[in-house]
Amino acid sequence: xxxxxxxxxxxxxxxxxxxxxxxxxxxxxxxxxxxxxxxxxxxxxxxxxxxxxxxxxxxxxxxxxxxxxxxxxxxxxxxxxxxxxxxxxxxxxxxxxxxxxxxxxxxxxxxxxxxxxxxxxxxxxxxxxxxxxxxxxxxxxxxxxxxxxxxxxxxxxxxxxxxxxxxxxxxxxxxxxxxxxxxxxxxxxxxxxxxxxxxxxxxxxxxxxxxxxxxxxxxxxxxxxxxxxxxxxxxxxxxxxxxxxxxxxxxxxxxxxxxxxxxxxxxxxxxxxxxxxxxxxxxxxxxxxxxxxxxxxxxxxxxxxxxxxxxxxxxxxxxxxxxxxxxxxxxxxxxxxxxxxxxxxxxxxxxxxxxxxxxxxxxxxxxxxxxxxxxxxxxxxxxxxxxxxxxxxxxxxxxxxxxxxxxxxxxxxxxxxxxxxxxxxxxxxxxxxxxxxxxxxxxx
Amino acid sequence: xxxxxxxxxxxxxxxxxxxxxxxxxxxxxxxxxxxxxxxxxxxxxxxxxxxxxxxxxxxxxxxxxxxxxxxxxxxxxxxxxxxxxxxxxxxxxxxxxxxxxxxxxxxxxxxxxxxxxxxxxxxxxxxxxxxxxxxxxxxxxxxxxxxxxxxxxxxxxxxxxxxxxxxxxxxxxxxxxxxxxxxxxxxxxxxxxxxxxxxxxxxxxxxxxxxxxxxxxxxxxxxxx
Numbered sequence: 001x002x003x004x005x006x007x008x009x010x011x012x013x014x015x016x017x018x019x020x021x022x023x024x025x026x027x028x029x030x031x032x033x034x035x036x037x038x039x040x041x042x043x044x045x046x047x048x049x050x051x052x053x054x055x056x057x058x059x060x061x062x063x064x065x066x067x068x069x070x071x072x073x074x075x076x077x078x079x080x081x082x083x084x085x086x087x088x089x090x091x092x093x094x095x096x097x098x099x100x101x102x103x104x105x106x107x108x109x110x111x112x113x114x115x116x117x118x119x120x121x122x123x124x125x126x127x128x129x130x131x132x133x134x135x136x137x138x139x140x141x142x143x144x145x146x147x148x149x150x151x152x153x154x155x156x157x158x159x160x161x162x163x164x165x166x167x168x169x170x171x172x173x174x175x176x177x178x179x180x181x182x183x184x185x186x187x188x189x190x191x192x193x194x195x196x197x198x199x200x201x202x203x204x205x206x207x208x209x210x211x212x213x214x215x216x217x218x219x220x221x222x223x224x225x226x227x228x229x230x231x232x233x234x235x236x237x238x239x240x241x242x243x244x245x246x247x248x249x250x251x252x253x254x255x256x257x258x259x260x261x262x263x264x265x266x267x268x269x270x271x272x273x274x275x276x277x278x279x280x281x282x283x284x285x286x287x288x289x290x291x292x293x294x295x296x297x298x299x300x301x302x303x304x305x306x307x308x309x310x311x312x313x314x315x316x317x318x319x320x321x322x323x324x325x326x327x328x329x330x331x332x333x334x335x336x337x338x339x340x341x342x343x344x345x346x347x348x349x350x351x352x353x354x355x356x357x358x359x360x361x362x363x364x365x366x367x368x369x370x371x372x373x374x375x376x377x378x379x380x381x382x383x384x385x386x387x388x389x390x391x392x393x394x395x396x397x398x399x400x401x402x403x404x405x406x407x408x409x410x411x412x413x414x415x416x417x418x419x420x421x422x423x424x425x426x427x428x429x430x431x432x433x434x435x436x437x438x439x440x441x442x443x444x
Numbered sequence: 445x446x447x448x449x450x451x452x453x454x455x456x457x458x459x460x461x462x463x464x465x466x467x468x469x470x471x472x473x474x475x476x477x478x479x480x481x482x483x484x485x486x487x488x489x490x491x492x493x494x495x496x497x498x499x500x501x502x503x504x505x506x507x508x509x510x511x512x513x514x515x516x517x518x519x520x521x522x523x524x525x526x527x528x529x530x531x532x533x534x535x536x537x538x539x540x541x542x543x544x545x546x547x548x549x550x551x552x553x554x555x556x557x558x559x560x561x562x563x564x565x566x567x568x569x570x571x572x573x574x575x576x577x578x579x580x581x582x583x584x585x586x587x588x589x590x591x592x593x594x595x596x597x598x599x600x601x602x603x604x605x606x607x608x609x610x611x612x613x614x615x616x617x618x619x620x621x622x623x624x625x626x627x628x629x630x631x632x633x634x635x636x637x638x639x640x641x642x643x644x645x646x647x648x649x650x651x652x653x654x655x656x657x658x659x660x661x662x663x664x665x666x667x668x669x
Binding site for chain 2: 268271272274275278279282286298310313314315317318321322341344345348352355356409
């Protein structure tokens, strides 16, 4: 088992992007290094040859002068392991080292010669001096040795650098691979249904860390949505059990009555009850529909102030008749992309909420200034710790459990806001000093 | 009126048929879309009620086929709960109205009556003044009088009264009024319609002995003597 795992691991090695990357980069680096080395060596070799040729010619010129000034027999021809000269008179006599190849050709040559014991490469220059031929030779071996040493050094450095690159690449790559593996395993957990899994270990600000952060954020959002929808199902079941029980009770009572008038009264009550349940279902379905985003295809260009004015027109009488004070401020020319009816419903929900949760005599202020729309009241407000909670579907604050409503109003507001890419904020309203109340604002 | 009802639900279909018949209509109930299409092409109906999802041919296809054959009988769609896109698709295909299930039978009857009237030539008013009992509404000068006394109405109140005067003695449900006066197709949980009706009543009924605008409990409002 262990070995088969090991083999599988080794087999999977070339598939790992880190190892592939390191290998690829190292081979590219190696090819460039070899090309650079070869070019360098060749240029160095050329320059040695050129310099030697210049030296040969200069020495040849000097010696030629000496020979022309004095007879050859008295001229001291140089002869060392580094340099020698050889002179051939017109009658065939040779002064200095005697190699048959030396006088064969005028100009520069590279020759393999035995001189002072060793066979080495010599560079020679041959030219006429009067009727004689003079050849100068310089030993190339020491110069080539420098080149060889340089090349060796270069190769050693090259191998070392390559190894270092390979190791560094592997280490960096494997670390990235490890982080990727961690992301992989986290995503696997998420796929298996564990939405609480987080990557979280990523430190730093590189792209991988950012991807990790984004994945974590997505998971967090998914987890919260899933929890919400779980809560929603539970809340739906819970919230519909009560009206269903009431409905049943009403019908049972109707059955027990003999007086036809009372029977019809009970049945009317039962109908009201079922209408309320239908309305709740409708709201739930509408919410689901909103969250599916299909509405956006039907968006039109709308003047925000017009929508606010229209809603105010519908609701002013309702607010006033329920003994509340209604204030309206409109100072906006902003146009938005949206759905008229959804926006009216959004404002309607906010106004209805304000009506429902504030005592009579409270003030409700609807305002639209530039791209901001808000509904303020001076009622009891919502404590800061609940302001996010109340946006969740079917969440109802304890003290409002007994008021009319299904706990979907603010969720619908939030969904409509999200659909319109508007930012929803719940805060304390500044409407009156002693009663802070609630302020719900949307920034389009 | 002769009504064609396409509804495949074994309980809902006969129930709607019975309710329509007891309201004085003659209703043919069919459960297959293909049969419904055959029926509308061979017989004369005043109104067609179509369910969206039916075997054979769905309601929307029946409507499209009808309109393609230049059949202009008013069509009312019965859609399942909350399917907003269905409503839009139905209206775009040439449907005249829609109703979301589950609905109150009074709502259906009111809408059937409204559609039926639309189809009859009497509906087109020649005169610019609408009258009922002692109420007069001048659509041109936008003035309202009762017993000769001038009554000031705002735009929405005027529109409300106009709807009642155009269809006196016909039930107007809350949902119908919301659609016609405010162009809203959602149900506000507060008393929007009630409030505006009560304000209208304060002006046209309260100062007078006979009350004309009456509430039909659990259904809507009606203008009658």
